[in-house]
Amino acid sequence: MHLRLQVGFLVVALVLSVFTARLVQLQGLDPRQYARLAAAEGKVSVVLPATRGAILDRFGRPFARSTDGLMIAANPQLSAQDAPALATLLSRRLDLDYFETLERLRDPDTQFQYIARQVPAARARAVVADAVERGLKGLELRNDPVRDYPAHDIGCNLVGFMGTGKHGVPKARAGLERAFDRQLAGTDGEARYQTGASGRRIPLGDNTVTPAVDGTDLVTTLDRDLQWYTQRVLRQTVLGARGDSGYAVVLDTRTGETLALADYPTYDCADPQDYPESSYTSRALADVYEPGSVEKVLTASSLIDAGLVTDRTRFVVPPVLMRQDAPIHDYFDHDTLRLTLAGIIAVSSNIGTVMAADEFAPGQLRDYLQRFGLGQRTGVGLGGESAGILPSDAQWTSQVGDRIAFGQSLSVTALQMAAAVNTIANGGMRIDPSIVQGSATTDEGRTVGSDEAGLRRVVSEDAALQTMRMMERVVDPEDGVAPGARVAGYRVAGKTGTAQRVGPDGTYDGSFTVSFGGFAPADDPRFTIYVVVQNPRNGGGGGSVAGPAFSRLMTYALSRYGVPPTGAAPSRLPVEW
Amino acid sequence: MSSPSSLRTARAAAAPARPGGVRPAATGRARLALAPRFPRWGRRAPRMPFVVLVSVIAVSGIVGLLLFNTSMQQAAFTATQLEDRAADLSARSEELALALEDLRDPQRIAEQACRAGMVMGPTAAFLDVDTGRVIGVPEPAVRGACGLTAPTPAPPTRPAPPAPAPAAQPRGVDVASPLRFGAGRGVAR
Numbered sequence: 001m002h003l004r005l006q007v008g009f010l011v012v013a014l015v016l017s018v019f020t021a022r023l024v025q026l027q028g029l030d031p032r033q034y035a036r037l038a039a040a041e042g043k044v045s046v047v048l049p050a051t052r053g054a055i056l057d058r059f060g061r062p063f064a065r066s067t068d069g070l071m072i073a074a075n076p077q078l079s080a081q082d083a084p085a086l087a088t089l090l091s092r093r094l095d096l097d098y099f100e101t102l103e104r105l106r107d108p109d110t111q112f113q114y115i116a117r118q119v120p121a122a123r124a125r126a127v128v129a130d131a132v133e134r135g136l137k138g139l140e141l142r143n144d145p146v147r148d149y150p151a152h153d154i155g156c157n158l159v160g161f162m163g164t165g166k167h168g169v170p171k172a173r174a175g176l177e178r179a180f181d182r183q184l185a186g187t188d189g190e191a192r193y194q195t196g197a198s199g200r201r202i203p204l205g206d207n208t209v210t211p212a213v214d215g216t217d218l219v220t221t222l223d224r225d226l227q228w229y230t231q232r233v234l235r236q237t238v239l240g241a242r243g244d245s246g247y248a249v250v251l252d253t254r255t256g257e258t259l260a261l262a263d264y265p266t267y268d269c270a271d272p273q274d275y276p277e278s279s280y281t282s283r284a285l286a287d288v289y290e291p292g293s294v295e296k297v298l299t300a301s302s303l304i305d306a307g308l309v310t311d312r313t314r315f316v317v318p319p320v321l322m323r324q325d326a327p328i329h330d331y332f333d334h335d336t337l338r339l340t341l342a343g344i345i346a347v348s349s350n351i352g353t354v355m356a357a358d359e360f361a362p363g364q365l366r367d368y369l370q371r372f373g374l375g376q377r378t379g380v381g382l383g384g385e386s387a388g389i390l391p392s393d394a395q396w397t398s399q400v401g402d403r404i405a406f407g408q409s410l411s412v413t414a415l416q417m418a419a420a421v422n423t424i425a426n427g428g429m430r431i432d433p434s435i436v437q438g439s440a441t442t443d444e445g446r447t448v449g450s451d452e453a454g455l456r457r458v459v460s461e462d463a464a465l466q467t468m469r470m471m472e473r474v475v476d477p478e479d480g481v482a483p484g485a486r487v488a489g490y491r492v493a494g495k496t497g498t499a500q501r502v503g504p505d506g507t508y509d510g511s512f513t514v515s516f517g518g519f520a521p522a523d524d525p526r527f528t529i530y531v532v533v534q535n536p537r538n539g540g541g542g543g544s545v546a547g548p549a550f551s552r553l554m555t556y557a558l559s560r561y562g563v564p565p566t567g568a569a570p571s572r573l574p575v576e577w
Numbered sequence: 578m579s580s581p582s583s584l585r586t587a588r589a590a591a592a593p594a595r596p597g598g599v600r601p602a603a604t605g606r607a608r609l610a611l612a613p614r615f616p617r618w619g620r621r622a623p624r625m626p627f628v629v630l631v632s633v634i635a636v637s638g639i640v641g642l643l644l645f646n647t648s649m650q651q652a653a654f655t656a657t658q659l660e661d662r663a664a665d666l667s668a669r670s671e672e673l674a675l676a677l678e679d680l681r682d683p684q685r686i687a688e689q690a691c692r693a694g695m696v697m698g699p700t701a702a703f704l705d706v707d708t709g710r711v712i713g714v715p716e717p718a719v720r721g722a723c724g725l726t727a728p729t730p731a732p733p734t735r736p737a738p739p740a741p742a743p744a745a746q747p748r749g750v751d752v753a754s755p756l757r758f759g760a761g762r763g764v765a766r
Contacts, residue, residue: 489712490713555700
């Protein structure tokens with residue numbers, strides 16, 4: 001009896017000693033390595049890619065969207081043995097770098113390596129099936145959405161595209177994709193689970209899932225169909241005039257929302273690599289140029305607002321105006337003319353505008369132009385936007401001031417100028433143009449969008465009204481210079497611009513920037529449209545090149561949005577006296 | 578607790594009780610105790626039911642666990658299958674949405690419409706269906722070439738830009754007075 005007890009105790013003691021020794025070995029000598037080994041045993045960690053938010057037009061139609069795609073990954077523990085054959089297959093079928101792929105397939109430190117991301121599902125499945133058929137092991141497929149641009153070149157200069165960064169990870173390269181990358185991208189999630197010997201997930205195994213947070217859609221103010229039409233009309237206009245490039249902006253007069261913003265030449269964001277990088281930006285936001293006579297409406301409305309003139313103020317316009325350093329001419333030869341301010345705008349007389357602008361106190365015009373938004377970024381939320389050049393007070397000599405009064409010696413972007421013209425359309429209130437609907441925060445942390453659009457009075461309602469009436473005379477078939485910009489049945493107010501262009505060497509090189517900016521219906525404006533063509537070689541000017549494009553775009557916009565004519569008679573302001 | 582030391586303690590405690598002094602008293606008491614011999618085994622509860630009960634519990638436990646495990650596995654497979662099916666269906670729905678969106682591509686619609694002989698209206702005019710009044714200036718649409726709807730041009734293979742044409746200035750063109758731009762400042766000619 002006692003003997004048995006003693007032996008029993010002895011055995012227990014021996015066993016416990018062994019346990020203790022093992023415990024010390026495990027916990028005391030190298031605890032971390034064992035923990036790592038245990039954790040790695042049959043455990044798999046998977047990235048759950050977040051679905052990137054779409055970029056939509058104002059009606060929810062996509063410019064950019066994410067669709068099902070697959071990533072091809074490798075388990076180097078399995079793929080290492082057949083690595084050369086696999087690398088050959090993958091590099092050939094997926095256009096990957098052979099040596100980099102080989103290195104990844106052989107990586108001894110991991111059970112998971114990216115091989116290719118965002119492969120269209122069908123292609124990825126075919127490649128992996130091909131590998132399996134050849135007895136090559138170690139490849140696996142994982143969910144990885146693909147970025148798709150269903151409208152191709154429509155809106156690309158604003159939308160941008162996703163390129164490929166390091167290790168094949170997608171990277172926003174341009175446009176809204178880049179400016180709002182953080183919002184669109186979301187956050188990738190992760191799943192860790194245990195697998196059995198077969199590689200199948202163990203149902204009751206250790207499972208942790210951090211779900212992916214999908215990106216948020218970005219809704220723009222653009223109208224995809226109108227954007228298409230605008231781009232096509234612009235293309236036809238630029239090619240027809242044999243110009244270098246062009247921009248067209250369609251704004252909703254009341255809200256400042258950009259309904260269409262076209263650039264030419266453009267590119268296809270679904271295949272950006274086929275186009276030069278210079279075509280990726282939006283020239284309407286990045287290019288600066290001298291606006292020419294369209295700017296005269298800003299000068300005229302400022303003069304009226306300051307109470308210095310009215311639309312009927314009479315001027316005697318000589319054939320040549322001698323100023324301090326040089327004579328100022330009009331584009332057409334004329335004897336001394338007796339023009340009203342409306343007449344000066346209607347025939348676009350530089351001499352008349354300079355004479356009227358002489359009424360300004362020093363610095364007054366500059367203040368007005370600044371309030372019209374010139375010389376400052378519109379801040380629509382896209383990177384690479386230019387501020388334009390509004391000479392400082394120190395640079396504003398009387399000669400510079402003369403030229404600025406008729407739109408030379410200062411530089412603008414197309415969107416800036418469109419917003420300035422829109423101020424006249426909107427009864428003298430300038431509203432910030434927007435491209436993002438509602439409100440969104442850029443990666444730089446700026447909150448932009450139509451909800452954030454600032455509103456400020458630049459000129460009085462009466463000054464805007466008088467300016468509108470003068471602008472109506474521009475499209476008059478008898479008295480104006482741009483009858484081609486008329487829209488049948490509607491009252492249209494507009495202004496032509498034909499400016500000398502500054503060449504690469506910083507001097508006027510003999511080429512022109514032609515433009516037309518205006519709005520309709522003139523007495524209850526709904527749309528403000530601005531069309532610019534750089535360096536037309538057909539001898540055309542603002543009225544003959546950009547005017548008809550304006551008319552087509554305005555006709556389309558009015559009929560698309562069901563805006564009927566107001567039925568009122570157009571202004572018959574006297575142009576001469 | 579170390580067992581050898583307790584063993585020693587037990588033995589030390591038991592040893593003094595052995596010597597003879599105690600034995601006679603114990604014998605006398607034992608004799609008294611021997612008289613009534615009750616049947617020890619007869620009164621005990623029957624063993625079988627207990628064994629059966631334990632066996633049943635054990636077996637049903639094992640079987641239950643087995644069934645549970647099987648059903649869990651089954652559920653896991655079903656879940657996987659359903660997940661695959663859901664993935665397939667959502668891929669399919671996405672594919673259809675894609676196809677729909679491709680059909681809505683304005684370029685495609687424009688090309689098809691133009692091929693079908695449709696023409697864009699040259700003016701914006703409206704018909705008031707209540708009064709029958711025509712608002713705006715309607716004009717008949719004239720069929721032209723599908724130039725506007727030409728597809729996206731192929732990537733540019735830029736030809737050398739033609740020599741700048743002499744800047745003709747027809748009537749209807751307003752050219753600001755000729756100026757040269759020098760050193761950032763306009764210098765009038």
